[in-house]
Each structure stands twice: as C-alpha cells, then as structure tokens.
Amino acid sequence: xxxxxxxxLLPTPEQAAAMEATLRACNRAANHVxxxxxxxxxxxxxxxxxxxYADIKAVFGLSAQPAVRVVKKVVDAYxxxxxxxxxxxxxDPSSKRYRKATGSPVGFGPEAAQPFxxxxxxxxxxxxxxxxxxVNRRMRGIRYTGSPDxxxxxxxxxxGESDLVRRGxxxxxIATCEVPDPEVYEPTDxxxxxxxxxxxxxxxxxxxxxxxxxxxxxxxxxxxxxELQAKQTRSATRRLTRRSKKEQRHATxxxxxxxxxxxxxxxxxxxxxxxxxxxxxxxRVRLRRDQRGTLSSWPFHQLGQHxxxxxxxxxxxxxxxxxxxxxxxxxxxxxxxRANRPTRDHFSCRRCGLAGPAGHVAGVNVRNRARSAWxxxxxxxxxxx
Numbered sequence: 105x106x107x108x109x110x111x112x113l114l115p116t117p118e119q120a121a122a123m124e125a126t127l128r129a130c131n132r133a134a135n136h137v138x139x140x141x142x143x144x145x146x147x148x149x150x151x152x153x154x155x156x157y158a159d160i161k162a163v164f165g166l167s168a169q170p171a172v173r174v175v176k177k178v179v180d181a182y183x184x185x186x187x188x189x190x191x192x193x194x195x196d197p198s199s200k201r202y203r204k205a206t207g208s209p210v211g212f213g214p215e216a217a218q219p220f221x222x223x224x225x226x227x228x229x230x231x232x233x234x235x236x237x238x239v240n241r242r243m244r245g246i247r248y249t250g251s252p253d254x255x256x257x258x259x260x261x262x263x264g265e266s267d268l269v270r271r272g273x274x275x276x277x278i279a280t281c282e283v284p285d286p287e288v289y290e291p292t293d294x295x296x297x298x299x300x301x302x303x304x305x306x307x308x309x310x311x312x313x314x315x316x317x318x319x320x321x322x323x324x325x326x327x328x329x330x331e332l333q334a335k336q337t338r339s340a341t342r343r344l345t346r347r348s349k350k351e352q353r354h355a356t357x358x359x360x361x362x363x364x365x366x367x368x369x370x371x372x373x374x375x376x377x378x379x380x381x382x383x384x385x386x387x388r389v390r391l392r393r394d395q396r397g398t399l400s401s402w403p404f405h406q407l408g409q410h411x412x413x414x415x416x417x418x419x420x421x422x423x424x425x426x427x428x429x430x431x432x433x434x435x436x437x438x439x440x441x442r443a444n445r446p447t448r449d450h451f452s453c454r455r456c457g458l459a460g461p462a463g464h465v466a467g468v469n470v471r472n473r474a475r476s477a478w479x480x481x482x483x484x485x486x487x488x489x
Contacts, residue, residue, distance in 0.1 A: 105285050105416055109258045111250035113234070113275035119246050120275065122238040127215055127270060129239050130174055133164040134212040137178045142209035147186075149179045165239050169223045173265075177219055181210045217278070219265040225277075227266075229259040234277065236268070248277060257281050272346065286419035291376035291478070294423070296471030297366065297411070298430065298463050299379065299404045302448070305362055306463030308471040309369075313362045318355060325351045355403045363410035367418055376421030378474030379408055380430060380466075425473040434458055435468045 115123060137156045146152045153175045160171040185205060188194055194201045224237040232255070235244040250258070261281040269276045296308035304315040328347070332340040370377055382404055408424075415422040433440045434453035444453050451465040452458075458465075 105283055105413065107257065107261075107281045107283050107413075107417075108278055109250070109254045109262070109281050110276055110278050111248040111254060111258065113277060114247040114249060115243075115275060119243045122240045122243050123236070123268065123275060124215075124270065125240065126170075126238040127218055127268065129164050129166065130170060130218045131212045131214055131216050133160045133166055133171070133174045134178055134216070135209070136160070136164070137175055138181070138209040138211065141178060141182060147179065147182050149176060152179060167237065169221065170237060173219050173221060173224065177212075178210070181212075185210060215270045217267045217269045219267050221265050225266055225268075227258075227262065227279075229255075257283065271349075283417070285416065288419050288421050289374070291421045292374045294376045294378045294421075294471045294474040294478070295366070295370050295373075296467040296469065296474060297377060297379045298466035298470060299382065299407060300463060303463050304358070304403075305366070305407065306461070306467050307366065308464070308467035310461075310464050312461070312463060318358055321354060322351060356406065359403055359407045359410050363407060363414050366411060367414045367420055370415075371418050371420055376423065376474065376478070377411055377415050378423045378425055378470050378477075379411060380427035380470055381424040382408070382427060421478070423474045423477055425470055425477055430466045430469040430473075431462055433469050435465060435472060 113123075136159065137152065140156050141147060141152055144155065146155060153172065156175065157171060160166050160174060161168070166174065189202070189205070194205050196202060220236065226235045228234065231245075232249065233245045233247050235242060236246060237243075258279055258281060261283045262279050263282045264280045266280075267278040269278055294308075298306045300306065300315070302315055302319075303312050304318070305313040325347075329344065332344050332347075366377065412422050414420075429440050431451070432442055432444050434444060434456060436458045437453060437456040439453055439455040441454055445451050445462055447462075449462055451460055451462040
C-alpha cells in the first residue's frame, strides 16, 4: 500500500531563500506551460514538452530535470481536472463551476507544491538531511525532522517523487512510501460503525465519538473569519491567511484520533470493521439553507478513508455495506419504518418495542450486514460441471 510521509525541513536562512526562489520559478514556469497547454489543446506529456522545454530552460532558469517535472506537474493537473469533470464533481457543462474550471488555464500559486524526483532531491536518512536542486545551486545538508514512526517508514519504504511544500512560513517534504500489505486475518466478528454529523462515529459496542466539540470549533472559526473579513484591513487579511486551513487540520486530527482508536480495538479483539457506503450522500439529500454548511463540512468521507487505510495497514478486514434503512430497521425483529426513529437520537421499534440510541442501533445493523456480506464474499463459487 502507498503511504504519504511528511517531514519538516529545518533550513538555514540561505537554504530557505534558495528554496523559495526555486518554488516561485517553478510555478511561474508551470503557469506558462499551462497557458500553452490551454491555448494549443495539447495535454500529452511528450507533445507539451516539445512545445515548452526550450522556453522553460531559457526564460525561467530551470535545468533539464526540473523542467521535465514542471511539465509533468501541469499534465497531471489537467488530468485531475478532466477526471473531476467526467465524475460530475463540478456540475454539468452549463453550471458556473464547470464554466469557470474550463474557461481559463489551470493556475498555480507562487508557492504551490513542486515535485522532485531522485535526480533533483536525494535523501540521507542516516544523517537526516536532504540535498536538493535550487535555481542558485544544489543545497546540501538540509536537516529534517519528524516522528519516529514516520522516519522509520521513510528510511525503509520511500519510493518515487517527493513534494516540496511551504505552508505557514515552514518548509515540508512529502514523500511517497510503498509499504507491503500485511496478511488480512479471518475476523471472529465485526464492529459496525455508524457515521453521523452530531456523533461523528457510533460503534455497535455502544461507544460514541461525539462531534459537538468539532461543531463548536467550526462555529467559533466561522465567527472569527466573519469578524476579520468585516474589517477589510491589511492586518486582517494577513491574519486570515495565517488562519487558513487551521480548521481543516483540526478536523483531520480528530478523524485520525477516532480511526486509530477504533482500529486498535478491533485488532485487539480479532474483529473486522464495517461502515456504511455513503458515497454521493450530499447529492441525494435536500436540505434547508441553514443546514447546507453543516453538511458540506461533515468530514465523514475522510473518517472512512482513515479507517480504511489504517485497517489495511494493520491487516484488519474492512467492509462497506449498503446503508439503506440502517437507522430505521429494528435489529431484533427486522421491522422497517420511519416512525421507528421518532427523534434524531432515539430509536423505538413500533412492532417489538426495542429502544435505544439511534446511532448504536444503526451500528448494530451495519455489523449484521457485514456478517452476511463476509459469508458471501468468502464462500467459494462452485466450478461449472
């Protein structure tokens, strides 16, 4: 499996200035290449490289290999855009988002991430330093740091490109590591996980991971953003820039903590993890205007991704099951009715009287469906006679 490891660079002022100049030069070149690709309609790497390779080296001061990586970066950006358009993530061709995305070249900010291969950037894992090409000269001995687990994974499994990133005035390298998959064990049972907005996750064991703290944090951040935007001063703009993506990082941290705890529990008890398949839920539901912000900021997909990759990393079985009526079905008698859930937090079966927290009941239904689905998946198909 592929993992992404992020380490923090500790450059000297000279090294930081050289990396900043390199990042800005590469992104100026990328914007030029993007404009050529947009005007000419050329999207393949070899064809685009023939058009812009000489200009990148002569005008922007890049050497051969960084010039090639800039072209590849632009081609990948247009490929990602095309995939989003095909998947309908930007709406139909008549929508404003679709027209905005296709009406101009793909743009790159002055400090957008830049990929480097092993010819441009080399790792000295024993010394915890890197050597990186810059527009000034090759900078050697740039120190880096990270958690012990990250450093161990980086030293053993790093493969391919590494991205140079500047965020909040700090420098990072993001490396791709190919870690071998452990063998998935046969589960003794399943732990159903119901994901929600108020309660981020509720398991079939009855454990509830509430999202009230995250909701309050989001509201506080929204008020602060509104106050700073209303001031319309340079100082307020700088503070908004510093606060950017802080809320996103906080939500990611919460999801990491929840998923890590769930995976450790099922690994210790020999069970598997089952979640609802919620893809496309934002397109299926219709909400009031005051509810749209809450749904759009609901990090359910990220929590599912964290559970999936952490389970795979630990060799834990992972299943996605049909989400239909998991919050309305009685796990004891099987009766399905909307009235079984009189309130958001409470479940009460109209037939047999089973009652309890709605998230817990949904988690039990997810667990039961995983039991049936796993039997179907592991049952061998008989050979034709």
